[in-house]
Amino acid sequence: MSVLVFVEHDNGIVKKSGYEALAYAQDLATANNTTVTAVIINPKNADLNALGNSGANKVVAVNGSNLDHFTPGSYSHVLNTVAHEDGATFAVVSGTYNGKAVAPRLAVKMGAGLVSGVVGLPESDLSVKKTAFSNKAFAKVKLRSDKKIFCIVPNSYEVKNFGIQAEIVQKSIEDAPSPSKVTNVNKTTGKIVLTEAELVVSGGRGMKGPENWGMIEELADILGAATACSKPVSDMDWRPHSEHVGQTGITIKPNLYIAIGISGAIQHLAGVSSSKVICVINKDPEAPFFKAADYGIVGDAFEVLPKLIAKAKSLKSA
Numbered sequence: 242m243s244v245l246v247f248v249e250h251d252n253g254i255v256k257k258s259g260y261e262a263l264a265y266a267q268d269l270a271t272a273n274n275t276t277v278t279a280v281i282i283n284p285k286n287a288d289l290n291a292l293g294n295s296g297a298n299k300v301v302a303v304n305g306s307n308l309d310h311f312t313p314g315s316y317s318h319v320l321n322t323v324a325h326e327d328g329a330t331f332a333v334v335s336g337t338y339n340g341k342a343v344a345p346r347l348a349v350k351m352g353a354g355l356v357s358g359v360v361g362l363p364e365s366d367l368s369v370k371k372t373a374f375s376n377k378a379f380a381k382v383k384l385r386s387d388k389k390i391f392c393i394v395p396n397s398y399e400v401k402n403f404g405i406q407a408e409i410v411q412k413s414i415e416d417a418p419s420p421s422k423v424t425n426v427n428k429t430t431g432k433i434v435l436t437e438a439e440l441v442v443s444g445g446r447g448m449k450g451p452e453n454w455g456m457i458e459e460l461a462d463i464l465g466a467a468t469a470c471s472k473p474v475s476d477m478d479w480r481p482h483s484e485h486v487g488q489t490g491i492t493i494k495p496n497l498y499i500a501i502g503i504s505g506a507i508q509h510l511a512g513v514s515s516s517k518v519i520c521v522i523n524k525d526p527e528a529p530f531f532k533a534a535d536y537g538i539v540g541d542a543f544e545v546l547p548k549l550i551a552k553a554k555s556l557k558s559a
């Protein structure tokens with residue numbers, strides 16, 4: 242009756258979303274008098290003992306052919322294999338790109354019900370709160386299936402220290418079946434990962450064109466922030482799609498979100514409204530984003546940004 246948790250990592254470095262899923266899994270396990278089995282696939286040099294501290298009672302580190310790169314088919318096969326051996330009745334997956342691809346496949350393989358968009362621990366009757374209507378409402382869902390999978394919204398659960406000494410198990414699974422095959426991986430390097438960033442500087446159509454993004458990047462560099470953008474900006478290829486935040490893009494929850502030349506459409510807000518502090522720069526005082534902002538600057542981005550950059554530079558050098 243254990244709680245299985247899929248721990249995502251990047252080249253051996255466990256992602257923040259992985260630690261969040263571990264904390265959620267341990268709290269779920271404690272409430273149900275059971276333990277957490279963390280599965281980490283192709284872990285490279287990941288610190289497996291640290292996973293105990295973050296919530297795992299047992300860590301299953303899986304290696305094997307077909308596991309060098311993430312594919313939803315092979316990874317859900319591995320998770321299901323461990324879930325079966327472990328007798329898991331619950332599984333916890335973070336709602337990252339990979340997590341969202343794995344969770345439904347794992348649900349089919351385990352014969353489990355799945356709730357996505359989960360933002361809280363289940364109550365005593367195992368009903369659970371989830372987002373609905375693009376984060377504008379919440380729903381409470383109770384799964385009727387015996388096995389249950391909770392796919393939690395990244396940044397919705399705090400990372401915790403449990404100080405558990407985890408049992409480490411090395412496992413080999415060869416030829417995990419997958420209908421897809423990764424032939425090439427192009428990674429962005431040296432950039433702060435948007436989903437993990439504490440500070441985000443974001444630009445919209447008000448920035449007029451890709452040639453003006455130097456200012457956004459410069460401010461982000463000085464602050465140690467990630468860069469993001471609105472959907473039309475990535476649709477027009479001014480910025481890569483990996484930076485698109487919102488209902489159809491990435492959901493983020495940084496400590497500070499600076500939105501420049503973005504109107505604040507509900508579809509955009511759906512991905513950023515959980516930010517701790519929102520600062521909006523827009524030349525239109527009626528821009529809807531100001532209603533969601535903690536701080537607002539009514540002004541032309543092309544006048545405000547150079548001043549902001551100069552101030553940030555001088556503060557940093559001081």
Ligand SMILES: Cc1cc2nc3c(=O)[nH]c(=O)nc-3n(C[C@H](O)[C@H](O)[C@H](O)COP(=O)(O)OP(=O)(O)OC[C@H]3O[C@@H](n4cnc5c(N)ncnc54)[C@H](O)[C@@H]3O)c2cc1C
Pocket residue numbers: 444445446447448470471472473474485486487488489490501502503504505506507508509512522523524525528540541542543
């Ligand atoms: C099904 C669906 C899903 C969608 N999903 C998303 C999503 O995930 N993410 C998303 O972002 N959008 C999404 N959209 C699009 C969304 O509705 C808006 O069209 C979009 O967010 C607007 O982008 P924008 O604010 O960059 O551009 P605009 O709406 O054109 O706004 C530009 C803003 O810049 C301001 N501005 C102009 N010039 C300056 C200047 N010099 N200085 C300062 N301010 C200036 C303007 O006052 C304006 O407020 C979706 C739409 C649909 C229908």
